[in-house]
Amino acid sequence: MGAEKITNEQIAEIFKELGAILELKGENPFKARAYYNAARIIEKLPAPMEEMINSGEIARIKGIGEAVIKKSKVLIETGQLPYYEKLKSSIPPGLLEMLKIPGLGPRKVRKLWQELGITNIGELEYACDVNRLVSLEGFGLKTQQKVLEGIKFLKKYSDKHFISDGIAESELIASVLQEFPKALQMHVVGSVRRRCEIIGEIEVLVAIECELRSELLNFIKEAFSGADVKEKDENIVFRSPGGIPVVIHLVDKSSFIPALFYFTGSDSHVRMIEKLLIDKGYRFVKNAILGKTGRVNLNSEADIYALVGLPFIPPELREGRDELELAGSGEISELVKMSDIKGCFHIHSNYSDGINSVEEMVIRARELGYSFISISDHSKSAFYANGLDEARLEQQWKEIDEINEKYPDFRVFKSIESDILVDGSLDYEDRVLEKFDFVIASVHSRFALSASEQTERVLRAIRNPFVKMLAHPTGRLLLARKGYEIDLERVLREIAKLDKVVEINASPHRLDLDWRWGKLVRELNVKIAINPDAHNVDDVSDVEYGVYVARKAGIPGRNILNTWSVEKLEAFFRKKE
Ligand SMILES: [Zn+2]
Ligand SMILES: [Zn+2]
CATH class of the missing domain: 1.10.150.110 (DNA polymerase beta, N-terminal domain-like)
Structure with missing residues (x-):
């Protein structure tokens, strides 16, 4: 041959x-x-x-x-x-790859495939995050932990990473750079600063005197020994401790602001603004903005936007889409902020597939300064997640009543993440559904339906008078599986028409609704809930990632239920047509 x-x-x-x-x-x-x-x-x-x-x-x-x-x-x-x-x-081709995870032999992988429907490493990672392996015969909490560690190890040198890892690793690098004994100015830039859902590298901008550069290089080499620290063009490159490629852009002090704007990107956003600058008689070069009389003095990025008559555009919005329109409308000041968040919904407890008790989740939420959550465990047909039958619901409601009494300044809403059955109905009768403060509906099965079947199924669920919220509207798992086929525009229009709510699932594995739907969501005034879909106490703070998505989507705080008061929420949930 x-x-x-x-x-x-x-x-x-x-x-x-x-x-x-x-x-x-x-x-x-x-x-x-x-x-x-x-x-x-x-x-x-x-x-x-x-x-x-x-x-x-x-x-x-x-x-x-x-x-x-x-x-x-x-x-x-x-x-x-x-x-x-x-x-x-x-x-499925992903099964062989799963065998590379330490401790997973063919028999175990077969079990994961046959019993949990897991066909690749990404799906397995998510399954671990929602505790699917805990009660699987031959596995358990310890094995789940080991599998998760094995996956982290395998994924270490992959070229795509969750934003949560990008943020954590970039903060670590920034904190090390802060220790550099000589003066430098720095900022995380690139896709991490824009809070993109998936990132390929961490970029940090550092302004430093020319003669200190080699000292900085040595400092980084020492701080990250074994990270293959190298000089490349004007940059220092290496791998973060978690395996993410890092690029440190070096510029001199006078270039910091224009370079901050330039390296934050995106390319198409930079080009948009550059065009406006040219129209106003400026010239934009990577490290400076030049006017008729020379270099323009800039104290902040806001000064750059001011040159073209725009308010400061937050990094999350700089994707070269409709941010100029948004900036022109004055809505940027209305964008939701972390400090607006008063609570969150869609929290699992150990009644279904969560690890922690209802009260432990409440304590965590209170630590974060929240004044409400909703406990939304899985419904009875979710056998894989220990879904609740009516007797156990009664028990949970009693417990919630007691907690609400114990913490009078905090409110736990009684809710459920109800499976949408294949015909679009829910798996409890109305006499049960009416007892919840509100119902979240989710697709967890039959992902392979045609787009029109899936759309009809979800529309029917939304039209159920007890349903207030649609969770993870496409079912995607980032870096693991595409969402199911669905006409999301129709779904969003129906949600708007019926004054219901769509979730931004804030799990860094999902971030579903995708921010790219922002324009339509804004036009329709669709109400949004930023939900951590928490399965343990640590997940509650994932709300942060959902806030970034909402900001990328340009959504004003007033349309986000997490910013509402308990009273306003109560009134909204009570309203059932
Ligand atoms: Zn779900
Ligand atoms: Zn859930």
Whole structure:
């Protein structure tokens, strides 16, 4: 074939995979073991397989049967093995990758696939986050923790990362740079500053005297030893402790403000503003803005926007879409801020698939300065998540009543994350639904319906008079799975028409509703709830990521339920047509 000769290691690797695939498919374990054995022997053969087959020597090796020899011949002659290709294509491709996670063998991966429907590492990571492995036979909380660590390790050097990791790692780097003993000015820039949902690298802008640059390089080398710190053009590059590529842009002091604007991006936003600057007779270069009489003196980014008659545009909005329009409308000052947030909804407890008790979640929310939450556990058809039947609901409501009495300045709303069944109905009867303060409806199954079927299903749920809120409207898991097919515009229009609420799921794995729907959401005045979908106390503060999404979407605080008072919420929830 003229191709590179296949090595014994490569042949062995294919037999190992064959064994794994057979195990994943749940076939006879002896068959799998025969392939594993063959692989082990082939790895240790004293000569290339091809030579040993040609000389007939291979027949004398114990553990290498006729079938293995035949398959090896095909591999050697053609570089391919149709049997292997066919077998491989009969399982989801992500399963083999899951085997790379320490502690996960084919039998465990098969169980995750068969019982939880998990088909890739991204889905598995999310499943761990929502405690799906805790009650799975043969797993448990400890195994779940180990699997999660294994995934973090595997993902360390991938080229895409959640914004939550980008923020945490960039803050760590900034805190180290702050320790540099000489004067420098710095700011995180790029996609992390814009709070993009997925980031590829961390960019930090540093203004520093030219003669201090080599000192800074050495300082970073020492602080991040083993991080492969290098100089590249005008930058210092390395890997963050969590494995994310870091670029430190070095500029001199007088260039800090224009460079801050430039490196924050996005490219298309910078071009938009540059055009306006040119119209006003300025010239924009990366490190300066030049007027007719020379360099324009800038004290802040707001000065740049002021040159073209605009208010300061927050970094989250700088995506080159409709931010100029938004800035012109005066709505930027209305954008929701973290400090506007008074509480949140969609919190799970240990009644369903959460780790913590209702009261522990309340205590966490109070620590964050909140004055309300809603407990929204899974409904009864969510058997995989220990969904609540009516008896356990009664028990939970009693507990919530007691907590509301114990914390008179705090309000726990009685809610539920009710599964939307395939026909669009919910899984409790009206006489149960009417007892909640409000109902959240979610799609958790049958993702493969056609767009029109899925849309009708969700529309029917929204029209249910007890439903107030639609959770994670596309079901996407970032870096793991696309959302289901759905006509989201129709759904949003219906939500607006019926004065209901769509969730921005604030889990960094979801961030669903996507911010790119912002323009339509604003036009329709759709009400939004920023929900952490918390499954343990640590998740409650994920609200922060949802706030970034809402800001990227340009949504004013008044349309976000989290900014409302308990009284206003009560009145809104009571209103049922
Ligand atoms: Zn859900
Ligand atoms: Zn949930």
